[in-house]
Amino acid sequence: WRRSIGSDPGRHVTEKLVICCSEIDSATWRWVAPYFPDLTWEFVACKSRFGRGLQNFVNLGRLSAALKSVRLARRNKGAVLVTHGPTLAAWCALFARLLGVDVPILAHSFNFVALPGRLKLVVFRFALARVRRFVVFSQVEREVYAAAFHLPIERFEFLHWSVQPPAVASPDDPVEAGNYVAAIGGNARDYPTLIEAARELPDVRFVLVVRPENLAGLKVPQNMSVHCNIGFGEAMNILYHARFMALPLNDAQVPCGHVTLVAAMHLGKAMVVTDSRGVRDYVFDGENALLVEPKSPAALAAAIRRLWDDREFCGRLAEHGRLFAAKSCTEGQVAVQFGGFLHELVAGRPQ
Template identity: 55%
Template structure:
């Protein structure tokens, strides 16, 4: 009992400031997964401002949010400043240096849509040298970012993307149109290959949830419908109502699609995904998903026909994916990894 009280006292002396770009004012990251006597969490949320519509050279909301995060870290004498996203990590590192903040920086959710090059990469290298640790959502990213930014690989920590089963909002898709395949997301997607496959499958309907730039240069056949820039809850409802999901990825250097994969798994959806080192921590071919080669239209067509005509296989893959997500892709898992980090820095008892 006495030892337990000592552990709680040690945790209560730790202060964590979280700096993130979030639209939900009630967001508390993983705080709810720590005991009430655990670390003290303080939040600095970057908010988009009207002036951001006129200033394109820099994300002013992000810059001011980073400054607010560093100032709060100094004010409360935070032990750790957790940033979410690489740009925030860089800005917080700069302001920490300028303001002489003593908080160590943990760059969480460290992922680029494309690795910076040239002068931009050089600037990131200088700023990220002030960061104590990085958290990524695939093991291959440890190698990619270590090499790109000249940071020792042991400073990069892997954890599966963690989330609860996604909430959905009512869809505008009529009930008679529920028979379709969904493809969700914008970063690193190869919709050119998926559309080419769909053109060879005119009897099957596809619904793409995309950004405008994902459709540039594409001529959609009649059986492919695009829903552009819709809310997350509606995107998840589109996914929930689909027979299964296709995740077509570019064979690029940066892994993408982790959020979409985890969401589909939590919803119990069968998945056909492009084979890629970036998703190999999630996709287990012929166990919880089907993998196809990048850019292989005929192989993708075959996989789609196979699942479309086999509801039992859809259910089997969907259930295996759901089990994987419940075991690995949870907020509790992210909290455990963060606690391990605190332990490694002497900020939390083992």
């Protein structure tokens, strides 16, 4: 690898190959490839294999994509392998071990809703020892994953969830008309608490975008509308037209909600968020959000009422959030991080 030092993360001169293994099966998704036009890129996507029953037992699409990626690395000496998601990282690292392929692996988007069970944890520890660097989206995850997988914490690099502002489907045509509070997402969400808070606020309308299992066994109040399994652009339309967003999380340790948080900030939305260690790198009480204690319908309802009634304060939080996202949560940040990883490979510094 050769790198031209400068402020532009794309100033690399090389004929080496970057292999990008992900769940995204789209010909238009190029990750940060446009920032590195002098690199050769190969994108390997997971594709569905066999029936749903077998897929629930073992995801053969992930297995096949990981194996293909490692074989590509074996045929191209000096390649770099980037994985997206923890399971793909483990599969790629395991195949690299088994096939004796000495490819540097960058495990990007390394995030668990819940840590693997005991047996899978043993397998992950064996496999992930082969990974050169992990990119996580909260500081607390560095500590949690380093301890769980018996790895040096220095291998885990924190990076804010960083993307382009989200594409809003038909922004001039609201999916939901009128004033409302939006709540979006399915991972580690505490919708029972939000539903109880909504019952205390009968004059406030709520619009939820969730998975069906998020509301299983729950009775939704009349001031709450629900959308399940809609497209991302439609979900962003609902967020775009909301007064602000509520993000109820299961507990004070949850490292989830980053995608929704950053989308809301990019769209200029204030937020009421459960105070969790996993989101403290993004939200700051009274600056760009209101933080509330977990599992407290009363606290959640009070914070929602405050933003609903005080539009000036709500707007101030929203603007601070937008500025934060514009500075710290852009796709360019990902390119800078990846450029730094390549530079370390060139320099040969210990990982």
